[in-house]
Amino acid sequence: MANMKVNIAGVEWKNPVTTGSGTFGFGREYNEYFSLSELGAVCLKALSAVPRMGNPSPRIAETPKGILNSVGLQNPGAEAFLEKELPWLRQFDTKLIANLCGSTMDDYVAVAEILGDQVDMFELNISCPNVKEGGMAFGTNARMIEEITQKVKAVSKVPLIVKLSPNVTDITEMARAAEAGGADALSLINTLFGMKIDVKTRRPVLYNNMGGLSGPAVKPVAVRMVYQVRQAVKLPIIGMGGITTGEDAIEFMLAGANAVAVGTAGIVDPYAWIRVRNGIEAYLEENHIQDVNDIVGTVEMH
Numbered sequence: 001m002a003n004m005k006v007n008i009a010g011v012e013w014k015n016p017v018t019t020g021s022g023t024f025g026f027g028r029e030y031n032e033y034f035s036l037s038e039l040g041a042v043c044l045k046a047l048s049a050v051p052r053m054g055n056p057s058p059r060i061a062e063t064p065k066g067i068l069n070s071v072g073l074q075n076p077g078a079e080a081f082l083e084k085e086l087p088w089l090r091q092f093d094t095k096l097i098a099n100l101c102g103s104t105m106d107d108y109v110a111v112a113e114i115l116g117d118q119v120d121m122f123e124l125n126i127s128c129p130n131v132k133e134g135g136m137a138f139g140t141n142a143r144m145i146e147e148i149t150q151k152v153k154a155v156s157k158v159p160l161i162v163k164l165s166p167n168v169t170d171i172t173e174m175a176r177a178a179e180a181g182g183a184d185a186l187s188l189i190n191t192l193f194g195m196k197i198d199v200k201t202r203r204p205v206l207y208n209n210m211g212g213l214s215g216p217a218v219k220p221v222a223v224r225m226v227y228q229v230r231q232a233v234k235l236p237i238i239g240m241g242g243i244t245t246g247e248d249a250i251e252f253m254l255a256g257a258n259a260v261a262v263g264t265a266g267i268v269d270p271y272a273w274i275r276v277r278n279g280i281e282a283y284l285e286e287n288h289i290q291d292v293n294d295i296v297g298t299v300e301m302h
Contacts, residue, residue, distance in 0.1 A: 020263020246279010
């Protein structure tokens with residue numbers, strides 16, 4: 001059997017598969033299908049220092065090969081999470097990644113302080129396109145990325161992953177800014193900004209008018225950006241964006257990702273995470289590769 005363990009910023013995962021934040025909730029629903037211990041890590045839905053209601057519905061719209069969402073980071077708040085969800089999650093042998101969100105830099109610092117070292121890693125969500133302030137406003141400005149990363153890193157008791165927005169001119173500039181700010185790892189991509197219009201009503205389908213596009217439609221953009229970021233920084237990379245099969249995951253790893261996150265595919269098939277993990281393992285065996293880490297960044301360009 002090939003080695004499937006990966007090390008992300010000093011945290012060892014038993015395999016390179018995690019969940020895309022916001023697509024897995026806190027895992028209770030999916031635990032009916034498979035044990036969360038099967039995953040290398042579980043990235044939880046976004047947490048803020050105080051509860052958030054999110055955006056009004058409709059906030060999901062199907063598109064060809066993907067979905068648009070404008071959920072708006074609805075969550076019960078970090079303290080409710082520690083009290084109600086964390087004890088249940090800790091029964092599983094998997095790493096827990098808390099996705100941090102906020103409207104101001106101080107909000108992000110506050111949620112990091114509340115969570116302390118109760119989870120294994122933080123993912124800094126500075127790239128969500130569905131909130132009026134915060135979110136993408138930070139993630140599309142290199143100077144702000146460096147500053148917010150520095151501030152959260154200063155209070156972080158666990159390794160800090162910075163999640164990058166694809167809605168930028170130069171992804172490598174944003175990656176370097178996160179690295180300069182002290183990020184321990186990067187995850188990319190978050191959703192692409194999109195819109196769908198109902199031609200009968202002549203109104204956008206989403207109440208929020210625009211939302212984040214995810215699913216297979218974004219995969220070529222995500223693979224390209226992972227490749228570019230791998231050339232630009234030394235940090236571990238968690239690649240995501242339209243992964244539905246083991247081969248998709250391998251593509252990201254060849255481009256330079258050390259691990260992968262599966263999100264939208266799980267809405268269609270609750271076993272998507274297990275299928276992707278098994279698919280990676282099958283690829284390694286078929287190609288007589290002893291260690292999953294040996295394929296990272298080995299794409300041969302023309």
